Amino acid sequence: MGENDGRLFPPLSPMTARTVDRTPRAAGLAYEAKWDGYRVLLFARADAPHLQSRRGTDLGPGFPDILRAAAELGEEAVFDGELVVIEDGAVDFAALQARAQRTGPRSAAAAAAHPAHFIAFDLLQLGDEVTMARPYRERRALLEEVFTRRDLQPPWALCPMTTDPDRAGEWLDPAWAAVGVEGMVVKGLGQPYRPGERGWRKLRARATAEAVVGAVTGPVTAPDVLLLGRYDAQGELRMVAQSAPVTRTLRRRLGPLLTPAGPGHPWAEARFHSGWGTRDILEHRCVSPEHVVEFEADVAFDEGRWRHPVQARRIRPELHPEEIPHFPAGAA
Missing domain, CATH: 3.30.470.30 (DNA ligase/mRNA capping enzyme)
Structure with a gap:
């Protein structure tokens, strides 16, 4: 002081x-x-x-x-x-x-x-x-x-x-x-x-939202952190949130559903930081963007992205990735 x-x-x-x-x-x-x-x-x-x-x-x-x-x-x-x-x-x-x-x-x-x-x-x-x-x-x-x-x-x-x-x-x-x-x-x-x-x-303040799982950290069959995305108007998958480490129950349920991504995944060459404002790079594994999860987040939301880690709560099998809100037009 x-x-x-x-x-x-x-x-x-x-x-x-x-x-x-x-x-x-x-x-x-x-x-x-x-x-x-x-x-x-x-x-x-x-x-x-x-x-x-x-x-x-x-x-x-x-x-x-x-x-x-x-x-x-x-x-x-x-x-x-x-x-x-x-x-x-x-x-x-x-x-x-x-x-x-x-x-x-x-x-x-x-x-x-x-x-x-x-x-x-x-x-x-x-x-x-x-x-x-x-x-x-x-x-x-x-x-x-x-x-x-x-x-x-x-x-x-x-x-x-x-x-x-x-x-x-x-x-x-x-x-x-x-x-x-x-x-x-x-x-x-x-x-x-x-x-x-x-x-x-x-x-x-917190609210729930949905996004598609585009990549994970840790083994695909037992993911630790989820990288979540939404499609923009041109059909490109855009990063919107990073989860906190998922619960053991969600890891057990989601892991068997995920499939390692094939060639052409939009995030294959992307570099994601471990936190807002940090320079540490996450070692992520891309997965086929087929599964939607519901998450809880605070209201720190800018240009289509949540700044703070979100809490992934459950899988939403009834939702197709194209059914969730699109990444906002004009956002970076």
């Missing part, structure tokens, strides 16, 4: 959350909307504004509009929040990624064409006070006070929060994914902010 004489300095490890399967319900809890963007820490200082990623990377060169807003805040503060780009009323993760890769004049042009927003949900320093030891309820009150006192407007935004678990449950409706809310983060009203600690809880 970077802290010196009552000031915080980057890099600073943010507090994080562990995944849970159901909405926690107890007295003394707060629920925040979870946004589909980049987790960032924003150091608002007139002389040296700084935008830090969750892993400590300096994102400032790609987001001069956010740095300018931080420099013009009018007081020193350090915020925790989510960085997003909003297009046509919805979060656009692909546009956010593209902006992060631009610097210099290209970055300024991208900022003008695709403005970013900083959605603040915590306040770690205000003036010369490091507020992390304060309980969440006090930090939230200070955060709201800053927004009111400074009359903050875009690119600033205040993350929605409630203490009502039923109201927060609405954020788990996949319909919220259309605007970029992918679930909730649950915090204790009395919790201090502990950098690097997984002290919060998060719950993602």
Whole structure:
């Protein structure tokens, strides 16, 4: 943690959350909307504004509009929040990624064409006070006070929060994914902010979908991970999702059905990464794209693909690969 004489300095490890399967319900809890963007820490200082990623990377060169807003805040503060780009009323993760890769004049042009927003949900320093030891309820009150006192407007935004678990449950409706809310983060009203600690809880919205098995890792007769695809309008099989390791039951049922692909499989020379944003290559084995599986996924969905591993649940023998939704036209 970077802290010196009552000031915080980057890099600073943010507090994080562990995944849970159901909405926690107890007295003394707060629920925040979870946004589909980049987790960032924003150091608002007139002389040296700084935008830090969750892993400590300096994102400032790609987001001069956010740095300018931080420099013009009018007081020193350090915020925790989510960085997003909003297009046509919805979060656009692909546009956010593209902006992060631009610097210099290209970055300024991208900022003008695709403005970013900083959605603040915590306040770690205000003036010369490091507020992390304060309980969440006090930090939230200070955060709201800053927004009111400074009359903050875009690119600033205040993350929605409630203490009502039923109201927060609405954020788990996949319909919220259309605007970029992918679930909730649950915090204790009395919790201090502990950098690097997984002290919060998060719950993602999830929905079911179908795709065809196009390749696997591990033996074809006992697959470990499924690479799933959908056909586009031209009849080409396009990758849409990678599964988490399948259950023993599904492996036992699916393995005998799969057939190693013959010549001409569209993924024979493809290179698939082991995870979103990684460079590790999966050693996959192509199979005849004949079998449809149903899977459960969160709502992080971009350009026809699910970013996070999905949970394959069951085989859908009654569905032909051509019957499932097509890969969207215009997606990369």
